Amino acid sequence: MCGIVAYVGPKDAAPILLEGLARLEHRGYDSAGLVVSNKGLKMRKVKGRVGDLAAVVPARFKGTLGIGHTRWATHGAPSDANAHPHLSTDERVAVVHNGVIENADELRAKLEADGAVFVSETDTEVLAHLIARTVEESDSLEEAVRTALKRIVGTYGIAVIDARRPGEVVVARNGSPIVLGIGEKEMFAASDVAALVRYTRQVVHLEDGELAVLRADGFTTFGGDARETAKEPLTVDWEAGHYDTGGYEHYLLKEISEQPETVARTLRGRLDDRFHIAHLGGLNMDARESRSFRRVKIIGCGSAYYSGQIGAQLIEELARIPADAEPASEFRYRSPVVEPDTLYVAISQSGETYDTLAAVQELKRKGGRVLGIVNTVGSAIARECDGGVYLHAGPEVSVASTKAFTSTAVAFALLALHLGRVRDLSPADGRRICEGLRRLPRQIEEILALEPQIKELADKYADAASMMFVGRVRGYPVAREGAQKLKEISYVHAEAYPASELKHGPLALIGPETPTVAIVPDDELLDKNLTTLGEIRARGGRVLMVGHRTADPKLADDCVVVPRNEIELDPILLTIPLQLLAYHAAVALGRDVDKPRNLAKSVTVE
Numbered sequence: 031m032c033g034i035v036a037y038v039g040p041k042d043a044a045p046i047l048l049e050g051l052a053r054l055e056h057r058g059y060d061s062a063g064l065v066v067s068n069k070g071l072k073m074r075k076v077k078g079r080v081g082d083l084a085a086v087v088p089a090r091f092k093g094t095l096g097i098g099h100t101r102w103a104t105h106g107a108p109s110d111a112n113a114h115p116h117l118s119t120d121e122r123v124a125v126v127h128n129g130v131i132e133n134a135d136e137l138r139a140k141l142e143a144d145g146a147v148f149v150s151e152t153d154t155e156v157l158a159h160l161i162a163r164t165v166e167e168s169d170s171l172e173e174a175v176r177t178a179l180k181r182i183v184g185t186y187g188i189a190v191i192d193a194r195r196p197g198e199v200v201v202a203r204n205g206s207p208i209v210l211g212i213g214e215k216e217m218f219a220a221s222d223v224a225a226l227v228r229y230t231r232q233v234v235h236l237e238d239g240e241l242a243v244l245r246a247d248g249f250t251t252f253g254g255d256a257r258e259t260a261k262e263p264l265t266v267d268w269e270a271g272h273y274d275t276g277g278y279e280h281y282l283l284k285e286i287s288e289q290p291e292t293v294a295r296t297l298r299g300r301l302d303d304r305f306h307i308a309h310l311g312g313l314n315m316d317a318r319e320s321r322s323f324r325r326v327k328i329i330g331c332g333s334a335y336y337s338g339q340i341g342a343q344l345i346e347e348l349a350r351i352p353a354d355a356e357p358a359s360e361f362r363y364r365s366p367v368v369e370p371d372t373l374y375v376a377i378s379q380s381g382e383t384y385d386t387l388a389a390v391q392e393l394k395r396k397g398g399r400v401l402g403i404v405n406t407v408g409s410a411i412a413r414e415c416d417g418g419v420y421l422h423a424g425p426e427v428s429v430a431s432t433k434a435f436t437s438t439a440v441a442f443a444l445l446a447l448h449l450g451r452v453r454d455l456s457p458a459d460g461r462r463i464c465e466g467l468r469r470l471p472r473q474i475e476e477i478l479a480l481e482p483q484i485k486e487l488a489d490k491y492a493d494a495a496s497m498m499f500v501g502r503v504r505g506y507p508v509a510r511e512g513a514q515k516l517k518e519i520s521y522v523h524a525e526a527y528p529a530s531e532l533k534h535g536p537l538a539l540i541g542p543e544t545p546t547v548a549i550v551p552d553d554e555l556l557d558k559n560l561t562t563l564g565e566i567r568a569r570g571g572r573v574l575m576v577g578h579r580t581a582d583p584k585l586a587d588d589c590v591v592v593p594r595n596e597i598e599l600d601p602i603l604l605t606i607p608l609q610l611l612a613y614h615a616a617v618a619l620g621r622d623v624d625k626p627r628n629l630a631k632s633v634t635v636e
């Protein structure tokens with residue numbers, strides 16, 4: 031949550047920090063601030079967006095070292111005072127922080143008793159005051175930070191500067207990501223590579239418990255025991271261009287439109303036409319191991335969880351292994367039974383979602399075998415897992431997930447095909463799925479061509495106070511993701527239900543004012559779904575059907591017809607019209623599509 035950027039080198043820090051913060055704005059955007067060091071610390075911070083901050087930073091804001099932050103409020107409302115950085119009372123130490131300090135109240139009381147004057151309601155400010163006290167007795171800033179952090183209970187990614195040491199930035203990580211960027215006689219740090227790729231592709235991810243000192247000529251990393259650690263830089267293949275809107279009005283529309291290409295990238299080099307199997311080199315499992323699992327348990331948060339539901343369905347159908355998905359945020363708190371013959375799969379676009387990471391760590395502690403389906407190479411979840419599948423979908427910037435969702439579902443189809451073909455799935459069915467997967471990119475293009483029609487439908491339905499999304503079995507996770515997209519970006523209330531459950535309660539909500547989006551593929555449940563539509567229409571409910579054919583006007587007011595694939599793969603295609611529907615509803619309602627209120631792209635707090 032929130033974004034951090036730090037710079038030390040020969041150039042003016044402020045423009046670099048502002049540019050980096052703009053790249054991180056999707057992580058949090060209720061307030062922003064920066065501080066540079068130049069014969070003392072100079073700070074600007076405001077409630078609002080990075081653009082508002084840029085407007086108050088003077089053109090001459092000299093200083094070649096600095097730290098910046100864009101915030102998603104946890105402790106204290108969005109305000110100028112609560113924005114980061116936070117300074118010590120003597121304005122010697124400045125801190126930016128992501129994460130949550132759980133013992134902040136207790137530390138604050140002690141520090142206040144000791145004369146510290148707090149000016150914000152944040153948990154972070156305790157760190158500034160703590161470090162200001164330890165820095166006096168320490169030989170180095172890193173020692174002062176390390177000593178202060180020993181008193182902290184909670185999670186953090188931090189960057190700290192000291193006015194009296196104008197050549198160095200100290201960063202540390204525990205639960206909130208920090209990545210270093212190595213430049214030419216300059217160093218960067220950020221909470222996400224998005225802020226770095228404009229300047230360098232050489233990065234180093236800090237592990238939990240690690241701390242690093244950055245100077246213009248290099249960096250040193252230390253483990254929790256204060257000993258130096260050796261780190262190999264990694265080259266990231268994401269480019270600055272990935273972070274531009276590329277002529278689209280919003281990142282969301284750009285990312286929806288990229289799906290033919292991103293799905294093709296997830297598939298590239300992974301389908302074997304000879305044996306009709308998928309090759310997933312990163313699984314780190316031989317065929318014997320792949321055969322040994324009796325259950326698959328999938329965890330993830332938000333859209334990642336819904337794509338996991340599609341994944342569970344694919345694994346049960348193609349590999350005939352019992353599989354289910356659960357929100358990682360629930361899984362980690364319920365003391366799950368971890369079984370040796372269960373394969374655990376963690377899903378995360380960012381690879382940094384704290385609830386998912388904590389669930390993976392708990393699984394590992396208990397001896398579970400965990401695969402990651404992750405988009406961000408080298409991210410915390412990817413590093414923590416025993417193996418996995420990278421999506422190669424390129425960075426996803428808009429808060430609402432689209433291309434990562436479809437690529438995750440495709441990755442699950444590959445995993446299910448792989449697990450199926452080393453078990454009972456026939457070569458003929460393997461071939462059917464391989465061919466179906468290859469058809470996806472072109473079929474997605476066909477669906478994207480329906481955008482004018484879907485926009486009209488969005489304009490028609492956007493004024494609904496509430497919408498119902500229903501689907502059966504394969505269609506149910508699609509309905510859930512459709513409802514999720516609509517609420518996230520248009521703020522229209524949306525509920526998703528299995529179509530079969532409608533008559534057991536939610537039918538009471540149906541009436542002319544609550545339209546239903548029904549996912550109705552041409553599968554073995556078609557007739558049952560059409561019966562449900564009849565029940566909705568009989569209560570005066572309006573129906574927008576998304577499926578493979580147009581329905582009798584008695585059953586549906588409107589239909590979006592998508593191309594057919596293999597029934598197991600249809601959910602991937604059925605999702606795409608719902609993304610466009612949510613997008614155009616949000617635009618029609620004048621919403622901030624890429625940065626919806628109250629949300630953030632990666633939730634790196636509990």
Ligand code: G6P
Nearest residue numbers: 331332333334378379380383431
């Ligand atoms: C946040 C975002 C969601 C996203 C979820 C999981 O809640 O707002 O859009 O689906 O995190 O993110 P991940 O990076 O783990 O896939």
